[in-house]
Amino acid sequence: MTLNTDMRVNRITDEVWEIPVTEKAGMLAPARIYATPGILQAMDRGVFEQVTNVACLPGIARYALCMPDGHWGYGFPIGGVAAFDTTSGIISPGGVGYDVNCGMRLIRTDLTLEDVQPKLERLMTELFRRVPAGVGAAGFVRLDRDAFERVMTHGARWCIEEGYGWHRDLAHMEDRGCIVGADPSTVSDHAVARGINQLGTLGSGNHYLEVQVVSSNRVFDLETASALGIIGQDQVVVMVHCGSRGFGHQVASDYLKVFEKAMRRYGIFVKDQQLACAPFRSPEGQEYFSAMNCAANTAFANRQVITHQIREAFASVFGTSAEELGMELVYDVAHNIAKVERYAEGELLVHRKGSTRAFGPGSPGLPWDFQKTGQPVICGGSMETGSYLLVGTDRAVDETFGSTMHGSGRTMSRAQAKKAIRGEQLQQEMKRRGILVKAVSMSGLAEEAGFAYKNISDVVETVDRAGITKKVAELRPIGNIKG
Amino acid sequence: MAHSFRFLEDIAVADIAFEAEGDSALELFQAATDALLETLADPSTVAMTWERDIEHAAMGLDELLFEWLSDLVYWKDAAGVVFHDADLSVVHDGIRWKLMAVLRGAPVDQTTQTLRNDVKGVTKHLYEVTQQGVRWYAKVVVDV
Numbered sequence: 001m002t003l004n005t006d007m008r009v010n011r012i013t014d015e016v017w018e019i020p021v022t023e024k025a026g027m028l029a030p031a032r033i034y035a036t037p038g039i040l041q042a043m044d045r046g047v048f049e050q051v052t053n054v055a056c057l058p059g060i061a062r063y064a065l066c067m068p069d070g071h072w073g074y075g076f077p078i079g080g081v082a083a084f085d086t087t088s089g090i091i092s093p094g095g096v097g098y099d100v101n102c103g104m105r106l107i108r109t110d111l112t113l114e115d116v117q118p119k120l121e122r123l124m125t126e127l128f129r130r131v132p133a134g135v136g137a138a139g140f141v142r143l144d145r146d147a148f149e150r151v152m153t154h155g156a157r158w159c160i161e162e163g164y165g166w167h168r169d170l171a172h173m174e175d176r177g178c179i180v181g182a183d184p185s186t187v188s189d190h191a192v193a194r195g196i197n198q199l200g201t202l203g204s205g206n207h208y209l210e211v212q213v214v215s216s217n218r219v220f221d222l223e224t225a226s227a228l229g230i231i232g233q234d235q236v237v238v239m240v241h242c243g244s245r246g247f248g249h250q251v252a253s254d255y256l257k258v259f260e261k262a263m264r265r266y267g268i269f270v271k272d273q274q275l276a277c278a279p280f281r282s283p284e285g286q287e288y289f290s291a292m293n294c295a296a297n298t299a300f301a302n303r304q305v306i307t308h309q310i311r312e313a314f315a316s317v318f319g320t321s322a323e324e325l326g327m328e329l330v331y332d333v334a335h336n337i338a339k340v341e342r343y344a345e346g347e348l349l350v351h352r353k354g355s356t357r358a359f360g361p362g363s364p365g366l367p368w369d370f371q372k373t374g375q376p377v378i379c380g381g382s383m384e385t386g387s388y389l390l391v392g393t394d395r396a397v398d399e400t401f402g403s404t405m406h407g408s409g410r411t412m413s414r415a416q417a418k419k420a421i422r423g424e425q426l427q428q429e430m431k432r433r434g435i436l437v438k439a440v441s442m443s444g445l446a447e448e449a450g451f452a453y454k455n456i457s458d459v460v461e462t463v464d465r466a467g468i469t470k471k472v473a474e475l476r477p478i479g480n481i482k483g
Numbered sequence: 484m485a486h487s488f489r490f491l492e493d494i495a496v497a498d499i500a501f502e503a504e505g506d507s508a509l510e511l512f513q514a515a516t517d518a519l520l521e522t523l524a525d526p527s528t529v530a531m532t533w534e535r536d537i538e539h540a541a542m543g544l545d546e547l548l549f550e551w552l553s554d555l556v557y558w559k560d561a562a563g564v565v566f567h568d569a570d571l572s573v574v575h576d577g578i579r580w581k582l583m584a585v586l587r588g589a590p591v592d593q594t595t596q597t598l599r600n601d602v603k604g605v606t607k608h609l610y611e612v613t614q615q616g617v618r619w620y621a622k623v624v625v626d627v
Contacts, residue, residue: 044496071496071497072495072496072497073497074606074608074626078497098603098604098606098626099603099626134591134593134598134601135523135524135559135565135591135598135599135600135601136559136560136563136564136565136590136591136598136601137591137601138563190557190561193557193560193561194557194560194561195560197560197563198560203601203603204600204601204627205497205600205601205603205627206497245560245603246556246560246603249603249604249626250557250604252604253553253604256607273607274606274607274608410496410497411496412496413492413493413494413495413496414496414497414498414499414600414627415490415491415492415499416492419492440593440598441597441598441599441600443599443600444598444599444600447600483601
């Protein structure tokens with residue numbers, strides 16, 4: 001098997017591969033990659049370099065991991081998971097990602113394709129109008145500094161208090177949409193200025209709002225799907241992918257600078273400047289953790305305000321309330337975050353960067369209605385090929401610090417994708433295939449063409465076979481909004 | 484060719500990378516500025532109704548360029564604008580590099596402007612500013 005690395009990669013199983021500590025000076029733990037042989041062969045050189053760089057960071061527990069949707073990222077690979085001892089280990093913005101708490105949200109409806117198809121054009125226009133996307137877009141929520149600080153500390157709870165959602169939504173979010181320990185005093189004025197007008201906006205790049213259909217023949221586990229509110233039968237659902245926007249990015253940038261200096265003081269040497277880090281228990285580490293939690297809460301609030309707007313749009317188009325349409329939140333997951341969690345090794349700070357928490361049945365923190373199913377895991381594919389709903393497993397908790405994949409992962413650069421197709425052409429082709437796309441930027445649309453991504457089904461099959469997540473249903477796009 | 488830029492296809496698959504070059508530090512800054520402005524929106528579709536004076540100083544030219552490009556991203560979000568152009572002055576005072584800039588643009592308007600990528604930040608990945616003879620080069624990866 002030919003791989004994009006000179007390092008020795010040992011087969012553990014057909015879906016798990018290990019790079020031993022002997023392959024790079026300074027590795028403190030082996031690196032493990034979850035992939036089929038085909039996916040492993042297609043992985044870029046950056047994955048192998050970066051996952052082994054992560055394995056050199058102080059306090060790393062067990063393994064540095066990369067999921068099958070992994071590809072090169074800043075510092076950590078996208079799809080990277082690493083857990084660090086909270087006493088002796090580090091925290092790194094490069095292990096969280098610039099878009100703090102970038103995540104996925106899935107909203108169910110009682111509507112079917114037959115109900116929606118005749119009104120799809122009007123629905124997408126209404127969604128496009130109510131959910132701003134693209135460069136510099138501002139949301140409809142106007143905040144002063146005090147209110148924005150409450151968003152930072154209260155997250156989605158702030159939205160519910162302000163009438164942007166239903167109280168029961170909170171139970172269906174990681175950490176009930178509000179991570180404790182967020183201190184606005186750790187956030188710069190620059191970050192506040194960038195974020196204060198962006199609540200309720202999608203952004204651009206690979207972020208989107210998608211109207212999808214669940215066919216009965218694409219429901220793989222009817223009992224679990226039913227417990228999550230998914231019934232198939234051409235049911236319409238809505239998926240949202242976005243994060244903390246410019247605010248989270250500024251938090252990450254600010255603390256990368258702080259950590260570059262702090263590393264010298266703490267005698268930490270990293271193999272890549274984007275792996276800048278500080279001891280978790282140091283003042284700098286604690287301040288970043290607090291600022292990161294502010295950004296994470298803001299991202300929960302962002303997706304909640306967008307959910308409110310989606311419900312309003314559906315209610316307007318279908319002439320009845322969102323409650324009548326059964327628009328319950330299935331779940332909201334973070335896939336760029338660091339969290340303190342408890343495993344066999346003790347208390348660990350788990351970094352998930354382009355990786356989703358995947359707690360199995362009975363795990364602490366899950367709401368009562370998901371105690372039997374395990375945590376819902378929402379994975380977005382390209383806008384042409386569909387997405388998946390899965391659930392976490394005990395095996396994930398045992399093997400991968402309760403983590404799994406997050407999406408399909410790019411294989412082609414944005415510049416190459418734009419050369420291969422024009423946005424207007426892609427929009428027309430997708431319309432012919434029954435997918436209505438509204439986009440702010442046609443060049444941005446071309447960059448997101450389906451051929452620029454891995455086949456998400458291959459990625460999903462890998463985590464399903466590896467047993468770290470169980471697939472529940474495939475979701476097929478019929479309408480997409482992009483920045 | 485006083486200054487130019489080109490987008491790079493083979494690095495940063497999920498983001499955008501460009502290489503800028505110029506016959507002087509000033510020309511390099513103009514090339515890199517053009518590249519970032521083009522990444523955000525087509526500058527020819529952006530009016531000049533918003534203006535900001537910006538000054539920075541740094542020991543290294545790489546640090547100065549990083550701060551300047553990060554400023555563009557900051558004002559894009561903080562003021563909700565995209566940019567038409569920037570008048571730049573880049574000098575070395577014997578100790579530090581100094582930038583004086585007048586940045587011009589207009590509030591984001593989806594109906595009149597050709598908008599492109601919402602750049603979230605300038606990264607240090609593969610970031611470098613080098614000089615070969617009299618010509619300056621910069622490689623920049625921006626996160627979108």
